[in-house]
Amino acid sequence: MVNRLLALGSLSNQFYAMRHGHSEANAAGIIISAPELGVAQYGLSAKGAEQVAQSLAAKHGLDKTTRVVSSDFKRARETAEMVKKALECEYPVVQDTRLRERFFGRYDRGSDLVYPKVWDLDRIDPSHTENDVESASAVMARVTQLVVELDRLYCDSTILLIAHGDILQILQTAFARQDASRHREQKHLETAEIRPLNYT
Numbered sequence: 685m686v687n688r689l690l691a692l693g694s695l696s697n698q699f700y701a702m703r704h705g706h707s708e709a710n711a712a713g714i715i716i717s718a719p720e721l722g723v724a725q726y727g728l729s730a731k732g733a734e735q736v737a738q739s740l741a742a743k744h745g746l747d748k749t750t751r752v753v754s755s756d757f758k759r760a761r762e763t764a765e766m767v768k769k770a771l772e773c774e775y776p777v778v779q780d781t782r783l784r785e786r787f788f789g790r791y792d793r794g795s796d797l798v799y800p801k802v803w804d805l806d807r808i809d810p811s812h813t814e815n816d817v818e819s820a821s822a823v824m825a826r827v828t829q830l831v832v833e834l835d836r837l838y839c840d841s842t843i844l845l846i847a848h849g850d851i852l853q854i855l856q857t858a859f860a861r862q863d864a865s866r867h868r869e870q871k872h873l874e875t876a877e878i879r880p881l882n883y884t
Contacts, residue, residue: 714793
């Protein structure tokens with residue numbers, strides 16, 4: 685099953701999605717999706733840090749009891765640490781590789797102008813891996829497995845997932861019980877935006 689959430693009738697926790705703030709990769713207009721670069725380099729830009737601060741100043745239903753789970757890429761880790769500090773979270777940030785950026789294969793380190801080309805192929809076949817791109821279906825499987833595990837681990841908690849654009853588009857699609865091919869139909873998450881995920 686691609687969408688592991690479909691095995692659950694409902695969720696025991698409230699999940700939120702947060703896209704990392706504007707990053708150095710965003711500023712350069714390049715794709716950084718390989719862990720060997722993304723984990724150690726290309727953190728938040730000055731603009732991104734300001735975006736995160738502004739986003740956290742708004743009311744989102746998050747507080748010190750929020751459990752923060754983040755991608756281990758530098759731009760997401762730095763966002764998560766800002767969240768933890770601002771909310772004075774009682775729990776440490778948990779990093780999980782299943783929230784890593786979607787791997788864009790041969791497009792990695794190239795221009796981010798190729799994203800629409802990949803998304804057009806996603807609409808036709810969400811399992812495609814053209815140019816060694818990680819399929820939308822594979823992304824949905826890994827992120828929904830994480831949500832299922834977290835939902836079994838906790839009860840009545842607020843859980844904030846900090847990740848990347850495509851990851852969160854596909855996750856929103858899973859929460860909407862839609863096929864991975866439709867992920868671009870979901871409302872786009874801006875950098876540093878926080879949004880509740882409602883499984884209905």
